[in-house]
Amino acid sequence: MALERNFFAGENILEISKSLLGMKLCTNIDGVFTSGIIVETEAYKAPEDKASHAYQNKLTPRTKTMFSKPGTAYVYICYGYHHLFNIITAPEGIAHCILIRAIEPLDGMEAMLERRNYPKVRYNLTNGPGKMSKALGISKGQNGIDLTLAESIWIAEGIPQIRKSHIIEGPRVGMTSAEECAHWPWRFRIKGNKWTSKPAVVNYK
DNA sequence: CACCGGATTGGCT
């Protein structure tokens, strides 16, 4: 059911980011099952990536999770409110992680709508990393969890593999001070999917 | 212990 650790353990984080498109992200929080197809991902590759919390392998209480074994969940709070969900995708000790930015909702629609307070626009349910986490019930309780155990959160096979020609590559979102790293085309989306988030806004500081 | 900035969002112009 849940993807095994070797899926997350590969050398190439960009390939894994693309492989995750089309996979199913599942949660079972407070006995409520919800899921959706991953339609947008972003790679964060320490130590050389200035946009990564673990740039230059910086180790703090928060980034400690980023150095965990592959298939570990890294959840942190952004702007004091939003929970952002990442997956560790390198051998233990290497801080590579992939931010899941959007899903196409599948199971548990009613629970997700309730958690999101019934957004007026249909596609606003899960088309952004903060919105997605809220809909799925993800919080700091999921930080450090082993996704291969399929307990409160895991990744499963979803739709057939997305062809390379159906993947859009572009710069990452919200890069305000990552300098040259802001240009790296490390965001991936399924072409034509209606549930992806906003276009990239790159600040060329 | 104080200060500052942020891998976002939603509401208002």
Added chain:
DNA sequence: GCCAATCCGGTGT
């Protein structure tokens, strides 16, 4: 398109 909300975590005193 612009901007405030909101508060945690990192940093320096």
